[in-house]
Amino acid sequence: MLAVLSRHQKAVDIGLTALVGLSTVVSGKDPEGFGWWLLSLVALAALLVRHRNPTITFAAGGVVALAHLAMGNDVHPVDVVALIGLFSVAAWGPRRHSLALLAASLLVAGAWSCYAAEANSRPPAQPPPRIIIIDTLAPVADVEDDQVQDWGGFPGMGLSLAVAWLAGLNTRQRRIRLSVLEQRTADLVRERDTQAALAVAAERGRISRELHDVVAHALSVVVLQAQGAQAALERQPERSREALDAIVGTGRTALSEIRRLLGALGQDSPAWEPQPGVERLPRLVADIRSAGTPVEFRVEGEPRPLSSTVDLAAYRIVQEALTNVLKHAGPAASVTIVTRYGPDALEIEVTDDGSAAEPPSGAGHGLEGMRERVSVLGGAFDAGPRPDRGFAVRATLPT
Template sequence: MQTMYSWFRRHPMVADAAWAALLFLLCALVIAVNWDNGQLAFALMVSTVVLCSMLVIRRSRPDLAVWVGIGTGLVQVACGSRVNVADFALLLLAYTAAAFAHVWTSRAALIAGLAAGPLAWLRFYGAHASPNPPPGRPDNHVWIDVIMSVVFSTPFLLCWVLGRLTRIRRAYYVQLEDRAARLERERDAQAKIAVAAERARIARELHDVVAHNVSVMIVQADGASFVMDSSPEQARQALATIAGTGRQALEEMRRLLGLLRSADSGGEYLPQPGVEQLPDLLDQVRNAGLPVVFEVEGEPRELPRGVELTAYRIVQEALTNARKHGGPRAAARVRIRFDDRGVDVLIEDDGRGATAQLARDGGQDGFGHGLIGMRERVGMVGGTLNVGPGSNGGFRIDARLPLKPTRGKRPEPAPVPPPESAPEPAATPDPALAPHLPRA
């Protein structure tokens, strides 16, 4: 039964033809009874054929079927042909007009349905329908005519309302399908955007980790090879620094690769670095041969994790660039300043290498992906980034990062002031080794 119902749903014209054939058979029985009256039988036959034909095409040509049905009803009233079984098709055409036809056809069908009751009653059954009304008929027949006219129009009105509800429901389903399709497209687009953003974030993390740690390892390796014969102890300490830097890089690489694993695969990874890890980073940079002055201004406060990571990566990338391009005797200064509205991260160097050339070019990103990554990170937290020449002729990076409302105070990071004269590497065993260390 379900298979047959589904088949008729897919072939509506066949279902309409079956109903039209059934109605035609019923009308044929009525015509056979009135066969002696040739004029009446002919009128019934014509109206039956026309109305049953309109039932067949009511879905494919709803406007044509409705207007032909209205015309057939008017002809019946004008010719005085009494209502027959085929006129039940007019009820179905009223439903068709409201459910499938255009707006003006639907309105015309509603008006015709409301007028069908009074016309049929007054034409065939009312007090004026017969010139000789039966004795005892009340003279005040107006209320009877009104009530019976309403009764005769009610089926047409109900069919039209049912068709209207069908149209509304169908439009609602179409709207739901369109909304579901639109939401699916938006979901796919958002998924692609999220994947691209995640890839960009991981790429920035990989660049920062690899560029910094590998450059430190290269500098230490070159210095160790330079003093291998003359100072084996310094060479061993340089190799120890290389090993420690490599372990740190390996730990961060494991954390980044863990981001690529599925959420339910388990496993804990190291937390992302923040401002508290800056002293360790500065010690590592000093060990690589770049003197760094670290200053903290204002009262340290708790930072959002995204701001902390951004500040750490900006300092890391700026010091890496200063070490690679600042020249053999460059020095740097890092200042973290807290206030009520945000935190400023300032990194300056007095180098004269590629970093100075970058400053003269207006801070363009043509030297690599470092400044591009800085701008993206600062933009993600709603901050601003300014790059350009420094006060000492080197390169200057100034980042303004906004803060959320204070939720608590964080212990002030221990500043690591350099010597007052010329900053030297804090953790280098022998200061004489620093000038001989080549730049990465």
């Protein structure tokens, strides 16, 4: 409700002015006089700037109410403008300013009440003796015409002022709480959007690493198999056919994984397929062997189920290490793969005896990708040339 009213302040002020003015006209009396109505118009005009400058509304309403009080008139709806102004100052103005205006108003009300009480307590002056001819048709004069109007005295005026100020203060507190809640809601929405954007960026980074591993490995195997098939095409056609079959199998596997990864981005809708893990390492080793690279694969310790993140990271680390062997170790290199199940970690070691001490700079992001995978899981990673010959990749993944 407060939010709706705050968005239509001018309409609220116009409606309030019309309501007070109409109530004043209905309750007004003919003997009020031209001056009284002129002052009332000033107070009504001050209501139109209540939100923009409530101090003017209070000042104009207070002066008009005090003038009406001095004229000896009863209280009318237009005299409430002073209370509305005080309410508005307490609701939208500085608190110290509203307190000062409240104190000044109470001081004026107290002073007027004292003056009215003293004036009304004086005995009426005795007129000189004279002969009075009573006209029975003339109206009897009101004995209270000489009484000074006090509108309920200090208790009535002071209580009205205090209630108006407290109501404005309560409105101010509610408005502040509403503003805080709106700001907090906006902050939560921004935080949610930021978290969602970060999650999307992290997922896209993960998928990009997956695509790099899949495509790099598949292309390396395909190129080596194609070279072997080309060399044996004339002398050993059967070996060429086997190499071509391996190329087809490798390509289909790579395409299946690429479709799965792109499906995670919403760019494709393939059938569901589980992510690769350590159980697929024998098939990966078989593909490398079919490409002509000798591979020794050993499993030490008792194999056990792994979490999906550790399972996928182990497979991708071995896959990327084998891809680097195919690309950089040379045609005569052999590879040894060891997966060691410890009490609370899975250790992976991939070593080769190739001619390349380490992948050349600018050759890709395979080592960085492996190191990042291990770092995310809180493990340890080490990669570098061996003392005698070849290259070694070692990773420890907490389980």
